Amino acid sequence: MAQVTVRQLAEVVGASAERLLTQMKEAGLPHTSAGEAVSDEDKQTLLAYLKRSHGESTEQPKRITLKRKTISTLKTSGSQGKKTVNVEVRKKRTYVKRDPAALEGEAQADDVALETEAEEVAVAPAVEAEAAAPEPVVEEPVVAEVAPEPEFVPEPEPEVVEDPADMDPEILRQRAAARRKKQEEEEAAARKAAMEARKREEEERKRSQAEERTDKVDKAKETIKRPKRLHDAPPAGAADDSSPKRKKHGRLDRAEPLGRGKHRGHNLSLSDLDRAETGYSRRRGGRKKMRATHEEHTRHGFEMPTERKVIEVELPEAISVGDLSQQMAVKASVVIKELMKLGVMATINQILDQDTATLVVEELGHRPRLVSADALEESLEESLAAHTGEGTPEPRAPVVTVMGHVDHGKTSLLDYIRKSHVASGEAGGITQHIGAYHVQTDHGMISFLDTPGHAAFTAMRARGAKSTDIVILVVAADDGVMPQTEEAVQHARAAGVPLIVAINKMDKEGADPDRVKNELSAKEVIPEEWGGDTQFIPVSAHTGEGVDALLEAVLLQSELLELQAPRDVPAQGIVLESRLDKGRGPVASLLVQTGTLRRGDIVLAGLQYGRVRAMLDENGQPIEEAGPSIPVEILGLDGTPDAGDPFAAVESEKRARDIADFRQEKSRDTKLARQQAAKLDNMFESMAAGEKKTLNVVVKADVRGSLEAIQSALLDLGNDEVQVNIVSSGVGGIAETDVNLAITAGAVVFGFNVRADNAARKLIENEGVDLRYYNVIYDLIDDVKSALSGMLAPEMREEILGIAEVRDVFRSPKFGDIAGCMVTEGTVYRSRPIRVLRDNVVVYEGELESLRRFKDDASEVRNGMECGIGVKNYNDVKVGDLIEVYEVKEVARSL
Structure with a gap:
């Protein structure tokens, strides 16, 4: 290659001559001016220096x-x-x-x-x-x-x-x-x-x-080889196949089953069997009926029916074509034809309403009997009401629910009453589910229900208010009325339950009971000394001050209510909680409201049923029976019922199974219809507002109440862009099936007071599934909220970095129009996007092509300095225009 000058080489490589001379000087070359010649050896030396400066090896490859x-x-x-x-x-x-x-x-x-x-x-x-x-x-x-x-x-x-x-x-x-x-x-x-x-x-x-x-x-x-059902006397014409003419043509004598060789008995065909059994022959393309007398037919006991049989058909509110045909003992095609006559096109699996099914049954000559879909439920309610009316009412202990805000001392107050240490055993000192106890005081027996105070446990507090006789509202004297305090008042009013206010933490220095009375008076809870009907008792769960007065107030209120319930009837009540124990199976906490529950009874609880195999009190001691107002734990159900479901003791296991199956089928149908409606709603929402980002989760909890609270709290999170999808939820430990489901759905597994078994842990380690354990609901909700915030698209914000005012415009044959500017605000950067403003109106958006201070290129020019600006692909800059330099920043969003 011929020698070139430094200037020519700079034009070829697309760099300035000054920069190329600087690099050649650093490479050890003697060139000092742009007009000096550059040889091939100089180029190789410069190339080797540039490779070394960029970390590349100059040696030739030794292996290909x-x-x-x-x-x-x-x-x-x-x-x-x-x-x-x-x-x-x-x-x-x-x-x-x-x-x-x-x-x-x-x-x-x-x-x-x-x-x-x-x-x-x-x-x-x-x-x-x-x-x-x-x-x-x-x-x-x-x-x-x-x-x-x-x-x-x-x-x-x-x-x-x-x-x-x-x-x-x-x-x-x-x-x-x-x-x-x-x-x-x-x-x-x-x-x-x-x-x-x-x-x-x-x-x-x-x-x-x-x-x-x-x-x-x-x-x-x-x-x-089956035995032939032949008549005693062979019919006439039965020996036609044994004629000499047939033997002459080489036909087999199939009338001789004991023949040898080709005439052995196992060479008989199906037509011979039909002929032997029914008297018909399949030979020669048709059926030839053999003669038989009336006596031979009647020998089998067949008699022609003399009259049509009318069937009474039970018709529920919805029945399929197949089930309807089975009840009438006809083929499904007969029912379908009758429907076609009525103008209804249906298949065998089509569901018919009660009116249409009635018309079909009447057209076919049968008698319809309308049956309600809730007949089983109605019969159960009638039998339970009859049993309750037959019993003898007796006085019973009051059921008291303790409600209030978080950390106001509800469990500590019960702890003092029961002389136990329940609060110290709770996670973080926070009650996570309903605890049920009954205590024997000097004034009589009282059953207590301790409800959680966290906002996520609203449903559990509502159940506590519905299943109770008296509500004790615990309010901290140093904290006053809080959101969950107001909510407890609303639950008590909705359930129509009398209220007793316990002003707790009176032993603290900042205790102010008058503040509590004033704030509750604003919520229409008026103390008795102010002319109202609500008792206010100052107590201290730490020292025991006022606890006896509180118990006396509870018993006084129960006497006014005149609480009674029969004991000599089958037990009825409500499910307080349920969980899945690894060694004992489903365990349900029940509150008996009427009757007596005994070990061995058949219990129907919500969608589950079973025989009571064992019954324990709140201390884990086995008992044989429990009367009204007594909370117990039972073992023997086939699943974990939902908290808040009613339970009842029924007379037979068959009836309990039938009702449970009916409820499960109805629940499935309702859930399926809800899912279909949700799919349609989601489809229209996604069409209108774009697809939402979804965080899939699998939740396992120790008890049913905590699971419901977690599900409700998670579904409340999210907005128009992100949401939580609960793929699966259940009570009990985390099993391998839960992990496989999480792998399939790409979900996060949450364990609330439960752990994964060995098989699940191995699968989690191998597949890298995100598994998190929690024992306080605050932490779980905060983590999910952070994850959803990370899924939100960042917000784009513009920030103006600098403004330059055009003072003069110069014409350059190489760069076009160059604007001589003065930076009036901020700093002008060469690498940032710009806008050209004329009379405060944007006339162009683009980027800078050049930014110079005098003759030197500059990357930025600060406020109060002059510069030359070349706008890329825009040659209409005028004096007085403003060149605005800005940048777009991403700002993280949060829920």
Whole structure:
């Protein structure tokens, strides 16, 4: 290449001459001006310096790896049709550049070996091996004494180490031929394997067909060998097949089952069997009825029906065509034809309403009987009401629910009353589910229900208010009325339950009971001393101050209510809580409201039923029976009922099973209809506002109440862009099936007071599923809220960095219009987007092409300095315009 000057080289590489001179100076070249010539050696020196400065190696590669992949297809046919098999052949060859000194030594050794030829020398084959296609080894004579071969460490995969440029062309041709031969052999092997596979499939298909034919023959033989139901006297004409004419034509005598050879009994056909059993023959294309007398027919006891049988058909509110036909003992096609006459096109699985089914039954001559869909439920309610009316009412203990805000001392107050330490055992001192206790005081027995105070447990507090007689509202004297305090008042009013206010933490310095009374008076809870009907009792759960007065107030209120319930009837009540125990199975906490529950009773609780195998009190001690107002735990249900479901003791297991199955089917139908409606709603919402981002979760909790609270809290999170989708939820430990479901749905697994078993833990470690344990609901909700916030799209905000005012415009033949500007605000950056404003109206948006201070390029120009600005692709800049420089920032959003 001819010599060029520094300026010409700068134009070729697209850089300025000053920058190129600076780099050449750093590379050690003597060039100082743009007009000096640059030789090829100077270019190589500059190139080597630039490579070193960028971290690239200047040495020539010592190894070159060539890869080749060929793909061919083979078509095969099998039992399932034609298949196409892809055959892929991969080859790789690595060439290693050898040391020139070693090559020169080998050449000298070859010359010495050819000249002397006096003694035998050791011949070492060339290092040659190829994983994909083995090639012929070329032996290369080397004299070990004169020039030993240089030490060489072979590669992990055997490869050829000769330089292709130094090899004989004949050897290269031989190796190419060997590679082609190897490829052809591999393709032939693949074709052979495919043909063998196809042959095996064909043999398997033939074998299966042969087995099917054998099974059919065996079944036919068994059918023929069945005893014949013949009459005592053979009918006339039965011996027609044994005529000499038929024997003359070589027909088999099938009337002789004891024949030998070709006339053996197992050669009988199905037509002979039909003829023997029914008196019909299938020969010669038609049926020839054999003569039989009336006495022979009546010998089998057959009599023609004299009148039509009318069936009473039970018709619920919805019934399928198949079920309706079964009740009327007719084929489904008869019912479908009758529906077509009525103008209704239906299939066998079509659901008919009660009116349509009534018309069909009447048209077919039967008598319909309308049945309510809730007949089982109605009969259960009638029987329970009858039992309750038969019992003798007796006084019972009051059921008291303790409600209030978080950390106001509800459990601590009960702790003092029960002389136990329940609060210390709760996670973080926060009650997570309903606790039920009954205590024997000096004034009588009282049953207490302790409800959670967190906002997520609203449903649990509502259940507590509905299943109670008196509500104790605990309010901290140093904290006053809080949101959950107001909510407890509303629940008590909605349930129509009297209220007693316990002003707790009176032992603290900042206690102010008058503040509590004033704030509750604003909520229409008026103390008795102020003319109201609500008792306010100052107490201290720490010192026990006022606890006796509180219990007296509770018993006084219960006497006013005159609480009574029968004991000599089957038990009824409400499910307070349920959980799945690993060793004992489903465990349900029940509150008996009427009657007596005994061990061995059949209990129907919501969608579950079972026999009471064991019954425990709140301390875990076994008991035999529990009367009204007594909370108990029972074992023996077939599942975990929902908290708040009513329970009842029924007379038989069959009735309990029928009602439970009916409720489960109804629940499934309702859930399916809700899901379909939700899908339609989601479809229209997504069409209108775009698809939402969803966080899939699998939730497992220790008890049913906590699970409901967690589900409600998670579903309340989210907005128009993100939402939580609960893929699965349940009570009990985390099993392998839960992890598999989370893997399929890409969900996060949450365990609330439960743990994963060994199989689930191994699967979680292998698949990398996100599993998190919690024992306080605050932490779970906060983590989910953070995850949803991370899924929100960031908000884009513009920030104005600087404004430059155009003072003059210069014409440049190279860059076009250049605006002479003064920076009036902020800093003007060259790499940021800009807007051109004229009379405060945006006339152009783009970017800067150049930014200079005097003759030098500048990356930024600060406030109060002059500069020259060239706007890219815009030549209409005028004096007085403003050039606004801005940037767009992403700001993280949160729920």
